[in-house]
Amino acid sequence: MSLDQAAVIDSEELMMHPLLCVRDLTISYDLPQALSLRPKRVPVVKNVSFDIRPGETLGLVGESGSGKSTTGRAILRLLDPASGSIEFDGVEVTAFGRRTPLSYRRDVQAVFQDPSTSLNPRQPVSMAVTTILRRHGVGNRAQRDRRAAEAFEHVGLQRMHLDRYPGELSGGQQQRVAIARAIALRPRLIVCDEATSALDLSTRGQIIELLGDLQVETGVSYLFIAHDLGLVRHFSDHIAVMRSGEIVELASANDLFERPEHPYTRKLLGATPEDHPRGREERRRVRRAFASAHGEGLIPDV
Numbered sequence: 001m002s003l004d005q006a007a008v009i010d011s012e013e014l015m016m017h018p019l020l021c022v023r024d025l026t027i028s029y030d031l032p033q034a035l036s037l038r039p040k041r042v043p044v045v046k047n048v049s050f051d052i053r054p055g056e057t058l059g060l061v062g063e064s065g066s067g068k069s070t071t072g073r074a075i076l077r078l079l080d081p082a083s084g085s086i087e088f089d090g091v092e093v094t095a096f097g098r099r100t101p102l103s104y105r106r107d108v109q110a111v112f113q114d115p116s117t118s119l120n121p122r123q124p125v126s127m128a129v130t131t132i133l134r135r136h137g138v139g140n141r142a143q144r145d146r147r148a149a150e151a152f153e154h155v156g157l158q159r160m161h162l163d164r165y166p167g168e169l170s171g172g173q174q175q176r177v178a179i180a181r182a183i184a185l186r187p188r189l190i191v192c193d194e195a196t197s198a199l200d201l202s203t204r205g206q207i208i209e210l211l212g213d214l215q216v217e218t219g220v221s222y223l224f225i226a227h228d229l230g231l232v233r234h235f236s237d238h239i240a241v242m243r244s245g246e247i248v249e250l251a252s253a254n255d256l257f258e259r260p261e262h263p264y265t266r267k268l269l270g271a272t273p274e275d276h277p278r279g280r281e282e283r284r285r286v287r288r289a290f291a292s293a294h295g296e297g298l299i300p301d302v
């Protein structure tokens with residue numbers, strides 16, 4: 001075997017190795033009980049398991065209240081699971097204790113539904129990016145300003161937007177700021193929880209295209225939580241379907257839409273499965289063709 005061949009096999013093996021490995025994750029909340037003053041611990045996520053590989057997108061779908069956000073919040077260390085394991089790049093995340101290491105906070109970022117709630121209305125939006133860079137000890141002030149300008153450019157915002165306040169930007173522009181902040185530290189995984197749900201259709205298409213481009217350029221992985229099945233179908237490599245805290249089906253995006261096995265998945269998908277563009281490159285091509293034909297970046301339902 002030549003050295004070149006060995007290098008190819010090595011990088012293939014690296015790609016096969018999961019970046020995030022979730023096993024038997026169970027998360028409980030204290031929920032008030034009827035006829036009792038004492039709340040009861042109730043599991044809302046039950047024995048959930050999945051992997052996300054480098055550069056891959058796992059779509060997470062399911063009815064409201066099925067536990068999607070709770071799963072995402074546990075990965076972000078915003079809450080502690082009752083049991084189970086979350087392994088990131090071979091390191092057990094649930095063992096971190098109260099202080100999450102800075103390296104994990106850098107590697108795993110989030111984009112939520114409503115950017116206006118995560119941006120400080122009294123600060124120019126550039127500070128959303130420079131503040132996170134400062135917190136992580138990146139460079140001096142001039143270097144951070146430069147990185148912020150680069151991140152803004154990356155997400156399709158202009159320099160003039162840097163000094164604006166959130167209220168002076170559109171919802172789509174605010175979400176671009178949130179994405180600029182999420183990518184400024186060059187993370188390896190971004191949890192997108194309904195990241196495009198609050199946006200109008202054409203802006204949604206543009207943001208999805210931006211996230212897809214960022215993935216191709218940086219190799220970032222996504223946990224993509226969304227209600228919109230058409231969107232998830234076009235954006236994900238694999239899709240997990242949640243119902244009442246459990247994953248009832250997990251399959252490649254193609255298989256899930258072409259051969260849904262679980263009755264709940266079939267119900268969720270509604271009508272009979274349609275043809276689906278195979279592979280990420282083809283999905284990208286379809287999105288681009290559609291966006292340029294319509295000039296608006298709408299997502300086609302193909």
Ligand SMILES: Nc1ncnc2c1ncn2[C@@H]1O[C@H](COP(=O)(O)OP(=O)(O)OP(=O)(O)O)[C@@H](O)[C@H]1O
Binds near residue numbers: 044063068070
């Ligand atoms: N902070 C909380 N305290 C108590 N219960 C909660 C809390 N957050 C969520 N829950 C409950 O946990 C369950 C799962 O909620 P979760 O937000 O994860 O659902 P979801 O799948 O993200 O729903 P949606 O699609 O509506 O966003 C729900 O029954 C919800 O009421």
Ligand SMILES: [Mg+2]
Binds near residue numbers: 069
């Ligand atoms: Mg949710």
